[in-house]
Amino acid sequence: MRVFLGNAPWSKEGLIGVRAGSRWPHLQxxxxxxxxxxxxxxxxTAVLEKEGFEVFLLDGVAERISTEEFVRRCADYRPDFILLEVSTASIEQDLQTVAALREKLPEAKIAFAGLFPEAGESEFLQQHPEVDYAFRGEYEYTLREVAQALARGEQRTDHPGTSCRDASGRVIVNPRRPLIENLDELPWPARKPLPMLNYHDLPGGLPGPSLQLWASRGCPFHCTFCAWPQIMYGGDKYRVRDPVDVVDEMEAVVKEYGFRSVYFDDDTFNLGKKRMLALAEEIIRRNLCIPWAVMARADTSDEETLRAMKRAGLVSIKYGVESASQEILDRCEKGLDLSKVEKxxxxxxxxxxxTHLTFTFGLPGETRxxxxxxxxxxxxxxxxxxxxSITTPFPGSKLFLQMEAEGNLVTKDWSLYDGSNVAVIRQGDLSPQDLELALRTAYDTWQRHKLLRPLYRPKEWRKFLKHPGQSLRKYKNEYRHKKKLAAQRKAAEAG
Structure with missing residues (x-):
């Protein structure tokens, strides 16, 4: 049985979409x-290959190919089963891609997975007969089970984590599949089919190219706006990998591809002090000497752990701050103490x-x-x-239900739900346009702050003296970006 897994191209009005792997699918x-x-x-892909399936994994976003090329390469493979990772903001184009695939491959079974829980609802599958399955949450074992059943000629409709149709066409919505308890039983991700040097996330000046890894899944905190814990995991369960296996993967893949750094893109990396210290010690023991970065919480960091990770090569940390208002943070159930953030x-x-910090505009309680x-x-x-970013309440999140109940959703045009350019909510006396202006103002202010920073930060001067050409190009690009933002702001205010 031949299985195709894909991340289809996605673009709109000169922007390109980022979907699979992103907690925040958006256009950029x-x-x-x-x-x-x-x-x-x-x-x-790795799970299926381990079971002996023929698999073709194609990341059309990473390869920057057209939808036509994506469909052609899939059709040429002649798969029996197709899985596409989709999202709320891209669903309109995802359905167009499916229509093109269905025309070429009328007999293939097609499934949706990813950050669009509406796909698993009965109404969606009734409206879109071209989609055979919708997978809910993390889907590695769901896909394996469905593929194994189809390979045996079984047309089952009771697979946990799926929505599908029975022989009469009635939509069956099954319960969510239990989470994978032991992450160490998973094979390492399949990387050979992918353009590995194209993936790019370098927080805080991390050198590239960089390897992206997961050392854990999930988050025990309860942020109402956060998509993956609520939609992909269905709760606050936190699961971790053995630090030795993590460093095994880190060492092997860095050596194979020649990566210059590693970024741990976990939901929340720095939970469990003993595990953090063990991972740092394992990296030091092997003398890997490679810089790395993590996605973390500011209030679960302590000096001993930070020092140990620094000795092991940690050079950068992403902290989610979201807002300067403690009341706003409390209302969105982030459970973050701003005084601890500053310290x-x-x-x-x-x-x-x-440090790389993230902030968002539009959470409940936001004001000018x-x-x-x-x-x-x-x-x-x-x-x-x-x-x-602009706060975007993804369907399936507590924030979406709250915004809907309060009448603060201004549209259900899913193509606008990317938080990068367009606001789909109002908040108090703040209109969507006010939130969009806040985003532009924030970036405009930040760019001005960055341009002036070398005047009072010795570190910036050292960077400039060490790499003058690179620094001049950087500031030239930032100046152009500042002018572009100013033009966008002026146009928005005029409109």
């Missing part, structure tokens, strides 16, 4: 190099570890004053890099 400028590794697709960021910088405070906090914390 084609010049933006950010590209996450498609973890679920790669793990699912942890200061400590992290003192230890010589670069809290927006100004958040921008001011970003400047005061002065991270090496920063991300601002």
């Amino acid at each position: 400028d084609p010049c933006d190099p950010y590209l996450p590794f498609p973890f679920y697709l790669a793990y699912a 942890t960021v200061a400590l992290t910088k003192k230890l010589g570890i670069n 004053e809290t927006i100004r405070e958040t921008i001011a906090l970003a400047k005061r914390l002065d991270p090496d890099s920063v991300q601002f």
Whole structure:
């Protein structure tokens, strides 16, 4: 049996989409190099290959191919089963891709998976007969079970984690599949079919090319806006891998591809002090000497662990801050103490570890004053890099239900749900346009802050003196970006 797994191309009005591997599927400028590794697709491929299936994994986003080329390569493979990872913001184009595939491959079974839980609802499958299955949550074992049944000629409709149709056409919505308890039983992700040097996430100045890894899955915290714990995992269960196996993978893949760094893109990496220290010790014991970065929480970091990870090569940390308002953080159930954030960021910088901070505009309780405070906090914390976004309530999240109940959703045009360019909510007396302006203002202010930073940060001067050509190109690009943002802001205000 031949199985095709794909991340289809996605673009709109000159922007390109980022989907598989992203907790925040969105559209971005084609010049933006950010590209996450498609973890679920790669793990699912490895699981199927281990069971003896013929598998073709194609990341059309990473390869920057057209939809026509994506469909042609899939059709040429003649698969019996097709799985596409989809998302809320891309679903319109995902359905167009399926229609093209269905025309070429009328007998193939087609499944959707990923960050669009609506696909598993009865109404969706009734409206879209071209889609045979929808997989809910993490889907490696769901896909394996369905593929094994079809290979035996069984037309079962009772697979946990799936929605499908019975022989009469009635849609069957099955319960969610239990999470994979032992992550160490999973094979390492399949990487050979993928353009590994194209994947790019370098927080805080991490050198590239960089390997993206997972050392854990899930998060025990309860942020109402966070998509993966709620949609992909269905709760707050936190699961970890054996640190030795993690470092085995890190060492082997870095050696195979010549990566210059490693980024642990876990939901929350730094939980469990004993495990953190064991992982750092294992890296030191093997003398790997490779810089790495992590996605973490500021309030679960402590000096001993940070120092140990620094000795093991940690050079950068992403911390999610979201807002300068403690009340807003409490209302979205993040459980984060802002006073600890300021202390942890200061400590992290003192230890010589670069910081990347993330903020969002539009959470419940947002006002013009809290927006100004958040921008001011970003400047005061002065991270090496920063991300601002517009709060987007993904279907399937508590925030979506809250926004819907309060009448704060302004549209259910899913193509607008990317949080990168367009606001789909109102908040208090803030209109969607106000939130979009807040995003542009934040980036405009940050770019101005960065341009002035070399005047008071010795580290910036050292960077400039060490790499003058690279630094000049960087500031030239940032100046152009600043002008572009200013033009966008002016156009928005005029409109």
